[in-house]
Structures are given as structure tokens and as C-alpha cells.
Amino acid sequence: MTTVLAVAIGGAVAILKLQWHKRNDPTHGKSPYSHMGGDFKLQHKSGTYTLEKLKGKPSLLYFGFTSCPDICPMALSSLMRNLDRIDPAIHKKINKVFISVDYKRDDNEKVSEYVNHFASDIIGLSGTKKEIEKVTKNYGVYFSFEEMKDSKLEYTVDHTSRFFLLNSRGGLVASFTDLKNDPLFKEQLLKELP
Amino acid sequence: MNSKFRALTFILFMAFLRPALSQSVENAWVRRPLPGMKLTGAYMVIKNDTNKDISLLEIQGPDAEYYEIHTHENIDGVMKMRQLKKLKIPAMDKVMLKPKSFHIMLIQIKKGRLTKQAKKTELTLIFDNKVKLTTETKLSKGPL
Incomplete structure (x- = not known):
């Protein structure tokens, strides 16, 4: 008994x-991503920025760095263009976030200025070494500072090139590498809109 | 004799028709840098119509302090950029310099160069066989 x-x-x-x-x-x-993602603490030019501030709208996150000459500008331009293709009015319904992993060179002002060249409503975030290490680990983003001995660049940052989709409650639901050719991008994004 | 002369004339005629053995650069463009950015990339097609492999060793131009040959590798979704000491263009072949692949990196863009107003510029490519090619280079936002 x-x-x-x-x-x-x-x-x-x-x-x-x-x-x-x-x-x-x-x-x-x-979502298979339910064990990934989660809260973060980063820096915006207006002050400390956490996941809480993104809640209420779905978000698209991209990790890069501002002295990335080729991949990051292409990724941000591609984001803008592919959102326009879905619906030019969609920009107001979602958050677009660019997080710089280059904590050595990029501060919040530099990141804000950089993203502003693509669109005034992209949220540019930077972080300290500890903050960046934490958020990249939680979101499954690889980055590594690579010394370029003979180059005037001195170092570059290898990084995952991927967009992360968060629902309006801040949960990570999907990720995409090719916005143009991945039909799931539009489908998943529209599903997260109210 | 007459037939030999005719054969010789034919051979000379065919040699004349054959395109000149040379190397060339086509469709060169530079990504217009974002305001304040000190870096950008240059892209083109380098053709080697000679019967020997050639290598691009050095790039010169009026816009940046330094020009370097770089490549991008996508390894499991991670973009890795690396510097190359030279870029080989095999005999009778071509190499495309394009975004996410081989490119020329312009480092420390000079003040007042590659601005919004600039429409074109130029690049000089120096090869290991002493050939020096200068090409007109467009400024573009590039494919998105």
C-alpha cells in the first residue's frame, strides 16, 4: 500500500x-532548439541589453564583427532584402539584431554605427569577453580570433554565419544559413508573427 | 614544291588565326566600402590563356595603403578568412575572385578614396612571369 x-x-x-x-x-x-538560446546580457549604446527587451516580437539574431569585409555586410544586406521580399511592412513586426563577437575591437557605439548603414532599426550589440563567450555558447555560435601573421589586418575572427529566429517569448525556434533559398525561412518567420 | 608551299602557307595561316597566348583580367569591381570602413574587397576574373601556370603575387592601387590576397573557406558553417602569399592561375584556365571566396583585400583605405561619389578606380596586378596588368575597376554594392 x-x-x-x-x-x-x-x-x-x-x-x-x-x-x-x-x-x-x-x-x-x-523545438529541437529548446535546449539552446536563452537570456543574455549585452551592451547597446543606450545601455545594458537583455533578452527581455526583445520579447513581444519575433527576433532574428546574427553574430559577426564590424571589420568583417565581406560575409557580414552580405549577411545584413541579404537579411534586409529577403525581409523586403516577404513583406516590406514586416520590418516593424520583428527585431533585427546584430551581435559583434569581436570584443577586442567593437564597442556598442561602433556596432550601432555599423548596423545603421544597413537600416536604422537594426539593434547593434557588443559585449565583454565574458558576455560574448556566454551568449555564443548558449546559441551554439563558434568564434575564434585568428592571428594573421603577415597581414596588415593582424587578426581576423572566424565565426558561424547563421541567422537565429526567436519567437516573441524569446525562445529559439529555428536557424538559417541561406535566407534566399531556404523556403523554411519565410514559413517559420510568418508562423511566429501574430 | 607547289604542294609543300601550299602546306606551309596553310600552317602559317592557321597560326595567324590562333588567338594570342596571353593573360587578362575581366569584370573587376570593388565593393563600395561603408562610410567610415577602412576595409573592402576587390573581385574579378583572371584568365590565363598561356601554356604555363602563372601566379598573382602583388596588387597595387591608388585607394588603400595595403592590398592583400585573401580567401574565405566555409567549414561546417564557420567562415574562415586566410591570407594567401600568391594565387595560382593554371595554364589555359581562369580563377574567379568573388565574395565568399578568393578576393583582394584593400586595407586602410585612404581618406577621400572610394567615396560615394567615386564611380570607378583601377588595380594593377603583378604576376610571377613579370607581367603587369592594369585594369579599370568599377565600384559596386555587389551581389546581395
Whole structure:
């Protein structure tokens, strides 16, 4: 009798735990990304910036650096153009975020100035070594400072080139490398809009 | 004798028709740098119509302090940029310098160069066979 009672109580606790987890998991456990992403603390020119500020609208995050001559400008231009293709009015319904992983050269003002060349509503964020290491780890972004011995650049930053889609509750739901040719980009993004 | 002369004339005629063995640069363009940016990339097609491999060793131009040959590699979604000491163009072949691949990097762009008003510039490519090619270079936002 005691055993049956213990199992019943154990089972009830497990169900309650699961329900609690589902309610508090912004992706409701549906996404394979549900174990990734999460809160961050970074720097915007207006002050400290956390995931909380992005909630209320879906967000697209990209990690790069401002002295990236080729890949990052192409990625941001591609983001703008592919959003325009879906609907020019979509820009107001989502957050577009560029996070610089180059904590050695980029501060929040430099990142803001950089993203402003692409669109005035892109949120440019920087961070300290610790902050960048944490957010990249949580979002599965690889970056590495690579010395360029004979180059006047001195170093470059190898980095993952990928867009991360967050739902309006801040949960990571998908990621894309090729916005133009990946049909899921439009589909997933529209699904997250109210 | 007559037939030999005719054959010789034919050979000389065919040699004349054959395109000149040379190397060339086509469709050169520089990505217009964002205001305040000190870096940008230059892209083109380098053709080697000679029967020997050649290598691009050096680039000169009026817009930047330094010109370097770089490449990008996409390894499992991670973009890695690396410097190359030279860029080989095999005999009777061509190499495309394009975004996300081989490119010439302009470093420390000079004040007043490659501005919004600039429409074109030029690049001089120096090869290991002593050939020096200067090419007119457009300024462009590039393919998106």
C-alpha cells in the first residue's frame, strides 16, 4: 500500500513538474532548439541589453564583427532584402539584431554605427569577453580570433554565419544559413508573427 | 614544291588565326566600402590563356595603403578568412575572385578614396612571369 502511494505521489509530482516546465519553456518543448538560446546580457549604446527587451516580437539574431569585409555586410544586406521580399511592412513586426563577437575591437557605439548603414532599426550589440563567450555558447555560435601573421589586418575572427529566429517569448525556434533559398525561412518567420 | 608551299602557307595561316597566348583580367569591381570602413574587397576574373601556370603575387592601387590576397573557406558553417602569399592561375584556365571566396583585400583605405561619389578606380596586378596588368575597376554594392 505504501509503495503504491509512493509511486502515485511520485507520478503526480513528475506530471506537475512537466506541466510547470511546459508553461515556463517559451518554445513549449516543440523545438529541437529548446535546449539552446536563452537570456543574455549585452551592451547597446543606450545601455545594458537583455533578452527581455526583445520579447513581444519575433527576433532574428546574427553574430559577426564590424571589420568583417565581406560575409557580414552580405549577411545584413541579404537579411534586409529577403525581409523586403516577404513583406516590406514586416520590418516593424520583428527585431533585427546584430551581435559583434569581436570584443577586442567593437564597442556598442561602433556596432550601432555599423548596423545603421544597413537600416536604422537594426539593434547593434557588443559585449565583454565574458558576455560574448556566454551568449555564443548558449546559441551554439563558434568564434575564434585568428592571428594573421603577415597581414596588415593582424587578426581576423572566424565565426558561424547563421541567422537565429526567436519567437516573441524569446525562445529559439529555428536557424538559417541561406535566407534566399531556404523556403523554411519565410514559413517559420510568418508562423511566429501574430 | 607547289604542294609543300601550299602546306606551309596553310600552317602559317592557321597560326595567324590562333588567338594570342596571353593573360587578362575581366569584370573587376570593388565593393563600395561603408562610410567610415577602412576595409573592402576587390573581385574579378583572371584568365590565363598561356601554356604555363602563372601566379598573382602583388596588387597595387591608388585607394588603400595595403592590398592583400585573401580567401574565405566555409567549414561546417564557420567562415574562415586566410591570407594567401600568391594565387595560382593554371595554364589555359581562369580563377574567379568573388565574395565568399578568393578576393583582394584593400586595407586602410585612404581618406577621400572610394567615396560615394567615386564611380570607378583601377588595380594593377603583378604576376610571377613579370607581367603587369592594369585594369579599370568599377565600384559596386555587389551581389546581395
